[in-house]
Amino acid sequence: MIKYNRFYVFLLFISLFMAYMPTAHADMPQQSYGNQAGVNLQQSSYGEKIGNKALNAFANLATSPLEIPKNIINTMNQSNFFYGVFGGFIKGLVNTLGRAGCGIADLITLPIPTRPIAHPVYIWDDFDMDTTYGEVLRLDNTKKTDQPIIETPITQAAPISIPVATPAKTAVVDRSNQYNHQTNKNLDMLFNNKMQK
Numbered sequence: 557m558i559k560y561n562r563f564y565v566f567l568l569f570i571s572l573f574m575a576y577m578p579t580a581h582a583d584m585p586q587q588s589y590g591n592q593a594g595v596n597l598q599q600s601s602y603g604e605k606i607g608n609k610a611l612n613a614f615a616n617l618a619t620s621p622l623e624i625p626k627n628i629i630n631t632m633n634q635s636n637f638f639y640g641v642f643g644g645f646i647k648g649l650v651n652t653l654g655r656a657g658c659g660i661a662d663l664i665t666l667p668i669p670t671r672p673i674a675h676p677v678y679i680w681d682d683f684d685m686d687t688t689y690g691e692v693l694r695l696d697n698t699k700k701t702d703q704p705i706i707e708t709p710i711t712q713a714a715p716i717s718i719p720v721a722t723p724a725k726t727a728v729v730d731r732s733n734q735y736n737h738q739t740n741k742n743l744d745m746l747f748n749n750k751m752q753k
Contacts, residue, residue, distance in 0.1 A: 626648065627648035671691075
């Protein structure tokens with residue numbers, strides 16, 4: 557009887573947790589490994605970062621089995637039915653282990669504020685996108701300030717231009733008057749004679 561009560565308490569905790577997660581992060585921008593503008597928009601304190609990391613870890617552990625149906629559906633939509641079922645199942649198993657591993661890694665390194673490893677951060681964020689994994693233990697370098705931190709983009713030095721000598725262009729000579737109308741008529745008759753044979 558005690559085993560069943562623990563199961564129901566665990567089930568209640570998971571269902572409340574899953575109902576709370578989307579509303580808790582509704583007004584916050586999603587965490588990711590970088591954005592297109594190179595500006596970190598999320599500014600939070602150390603406690604908020606650790607709290608978000610803990611929620612992310614528990615969400616990854618609880619929802620990792622959902623990778624199997626997600627990958628079956630996505631693979632089936634990208635290819636045919638048989639490959640979608642069998643290939644999507646294998647791909648889902650791999651991503652289940654990957655997402656659960658990300659949750660375990662987040663729990664082990666909980667005191668260190670890092671960026672999430674799995675992308676999309678939560679399985680329900682972008683259901684049509686395949687799960688990818690980024691760099692592990694990448695520190696979240698946002699600070700609680702008024703100004704966002706601008707990351708310097710990696711740029712490549714412009715190539716040095718070397719002047720190249722080009723040959724002089726020759727003048728265009730108009731030779732249209734070289735051939736007269738009689739030549740054109742002769743060529744047309746010759747062509748017609750050869751084509752009729």
